[in-house]
Amino acid sequence: MIAEELINQMIPPLKLYDTVEKALRWMDEFRVNELPVVGNRKYMGLATESHLIELNDRSQTLKDVQLEFSDVTVMHFQHFYDVMEAAIKNKIQVVPVLDEMQEYMGIITINDTLAAFGQMSALQGQGSILVLSMSERDYSLSHISRLIEEENTKILSAYVSPDELDPYNIKLTLKLNSTDLTRIIATLERFEYRITAQFQDGNNYDVGRDRLDMLFKYLDI
Template identity: 85%
Template sequence: MIAEELINQMIPPLKLYDTVEKALRWMDEFRVNELPVVSNRRYMGLATEQHLIELTDRSQALRDLELEHQDVHVMQRQHFYEVMEAAIKNKIQVVPVLDEEQEYMGIITINDTIAAFGQMSALQGQGSILVLSMPERDYSLSQISRLIEEENVKILSAYVSPDEMDPYKIKLTLKLNTTDPSRIISTLERFEYRITAQFNDGNGSEVGRDRLDMLLKYLDI
């Protein structure tokens, strides 16, 4: 699962001409501690409740303030692991997402990340993750499973989601019990399945355990 699939469309960004009062009101409404500030689709930084609540003049425009976490963001194609790490390392509840042109796409909240983490139920196991894109009419998990199992590899979990780039296609995210999926990729491509992303858990179960430990530590902040 990648960043652009987790963007929360319900939370809008702030503008530079918005006031401190408006920013605090939106934070309360959307139940977050930070909100992104955007100018001409460019991400300018985060307005944080901790900083704004200390200001006595709440009619000030955000352009007159020093915004925080100006360099903290993820790119649209990054795995949700990277989103979780950005949130944890910077102790923030929202992570901005940028496209290939460095333009603002939206934010992912920590709750969105937790939901994605829960969907990847086999994270504790050693293996790798493949993301396939295919027309919905061609989707057959039984056929894909047969091709993979013929290579003596097992599917630990499977997750189907819409392909945002094409309404007639779906994405299939597979967690496999191998750290070297090269043979699987070759087999699937031979049968005309398109692999759009690959992620390896090179350290096996310790990777999943480390990610889970990071998440639990974040929730204690």
């Protein structure tokens, strides 16, 4: 699921000539702590409640107010994991989305990313999830598929992403149609593939668990 598909159409951006009072009113209405400010279709930054609430003159326009997180955005084609990570790392509730022309498209809220996480087909239904870490030169989906299919298991989906713990490696996330990973893991490890996460019936650890734990900690759930 990509960022463009998660844009929240119900939350409009603020304009540079909107007032501080209006910004705070909208934040209360939409139940967010930040709102994007846009000028000539360009994203200018986030107006934040923590900053605006300290201002004495709430009739002044956002043009004269310090905006924050002007460099925190995602492109419309990025995966929703990138949206989640941008929100968590910067401790913000909304993430602006830009197009190829660097023009503002909309925002995604933390609740939107939670919904996307729950809807991911890779986390639904029967089967298992397996995450492998490897150097890019060692990546061969055809070889990995052959090893897995020799254990009478099919790959339902595959997703390649950077390994946050090792910038020289990539992560391969696989959704499999089998709930028993014991023989598959043994086979892959025999060929020196490193398993970093797994999810199967009765197992509480899954592909997105590290991100989900970070997200829940951020939301204080």
